[in-house]
Amino acid sequence: MSTLAIDKAGPRRNVKYGSMSRDRIWALRWSYFFLSLFAIIALLPPIYMLITSLKSSAEISAATNPWWVYHPTLSNYIELLTSNQFLRFFWNSAMISVFVVAVTMLISVPAAFALARMKFWGSATLATGVFLTYLIPDSLLFIPLFKMFVMFGDWTGIQLINRWYVLLFIYPTLTVPFCTWIMIGYFASIPKELDEAAIIDGASWFQTLTRIFIPVALPGLIAATIFAFTVSWAQFLYPLVFTTSNDQLVLPVGIITTLIKGDVFNWGQIMTGALLGAAPPLIIYAFLMDYYIAGLTAGATKG
């Protein structure tokens, strides 16, 4: 008992509470600093685009503060949105992207399922091969591809060059390998017992894919969809090469070819067109963001 009393009266230790939280506060401050920095870097161009799009051509070329709109006008928007040509570009882009997404998913989801689950001879090599094809840049491929379609036209008489639908054959060379790769990773993270349970329950391979794998891997599927859409929507080199007539152009190429005349840049409309063109992916991202992130970080942590 006496020792207890001595302990109680012993010298007090000066305990520093909250040192952990002080570290945390500094970590947060640095995080916010860098986040703000990156936000500024990322957001300045679109803000500049917005500002420019609200100006008349006269104001753009005038020597005023470029970061301020003195006489805001919607004339650029009205002109573009009432121009049949611009709407045609928009329509071409939308149709191609939607079709490419559909084609990509129809190919890459079953392909990924087969490569991830149906262990057949050479499936691992094939899976790596699929990814390797993605590593070949389009700037290397467009000339041989162009040549191929010209030869195809010569032999069969079916002219595909300068038709918007030629892009439906070409874009999947970019989207299918990557989407297949994403989906292989996603399918591989599904426990093996799940398809074994389905098989024992009487499901065929196709039913296992449609009724178990696709619903379970939905976040990954959405991530792949967004990727395929973004790639086809933003593709520039291939449509520039393969389509030339104004009515066959997609949005990015259309803006460049019709709004730049020689050395005259119609900046107001270029910026407006680019902003309007950026809207659809932005809207899709906003709606599917949670799924997209879940898809990208899948397999990063267990459970």
Next chain:
Amino acid sequence: MAEVNLRKVVKRYDDVEAVRGIDLDIADHEFIVLVGPSGCGKSTTLRMIAGLEDITDGDIMIGGDVVNDVPPKDRDIAMVFQNYALYPHMTVAENMSFGLRLKHYPKAEIKARVTEAARLLDITDLIDRKPKQLSGGQRQRVAMGRAIVRNPKVFLFDEPLSNLDAKLRVQMRIEIKKVHLKVRTTTVYVTHDQVEAMTLADRVVVMNKGRIEQIGAPNELYHNPATRFVAGFIGSPAMNFLPCRLEEVGGRLHVRLSDRIVFPLPPGRAARYQSVKRDDKLLLGLRPEHITEANSHAEPGVEAFDAVLDVTEPMGMETLIYFTLEGSQVCGRVNPNAGARDGGALRLAVDLNNMHLLNEVTGAVI
């Protein structure tokens, strides 16, 4: 409901033989447990019965039909997996009815079967939940429910309780036994836990290195193991093995453990071991419960000796004692009031009426 027969079943992966020709006859309604250490081929055997693994050689028959090349869905089996393998995007009811819906059963019958299985497993309240919202034990019940609604010929369980904590495991073990008593479907159950095997099985199949060591009822394996592996694997704490020799002293057969320790064999045992060569290297097998504190009155076949204990483990109803005898650690079970303490001396008695004698070279129980 059906019997399952395995005839010289072999599974070979490249160079490794996982299952080396096993024969097994499982009767209708029987609850068979395959038990053994990891890598003994028990799961592979189960997966071959399920059709998830091809068999390299031999035949598997379910209900008298050879099913070697029959796909899993046509074998009329149901399987419960270690990690439950519930479909995460379906509710409990959808999980349970998935197989029936694939086979286009009438809706009313599906509902009736799911309701009945849910009632049997006491998960009626959970029927609309997703697997994520269930505890481990509840998921296990759903996995069993999914098997039951199919009303298959054979249930296959692949270490179904390994992911549960110890307490829940005991509870689910009893649940599984209750369910089997009600539905009476032929069951093949794989586990590495010999307690699970003993408590659940009608017959236990002990496997080791791709072969069947012994098949028998739990008590038969416990009291009459055929090999050293079975003797050591079944029972906890494990059987003690002490190097020994047989010798004849004054016309009576004795077992000699060391220069100092020699026990006369009880007449029943002596008769059995009469033909054993005197210079064979032997092992004396004694279960811990046959090494107890010495009584004041000597019983036939019970021999007393003195030991210095290394450690003791009080378990409440008994105390486990560990001591060293001629270099081998020996475990015994004594009464908690026998005065056993760490490092203390204690007079112990071995019950030789329950001894086993093993050939050290072949591992066979004599």
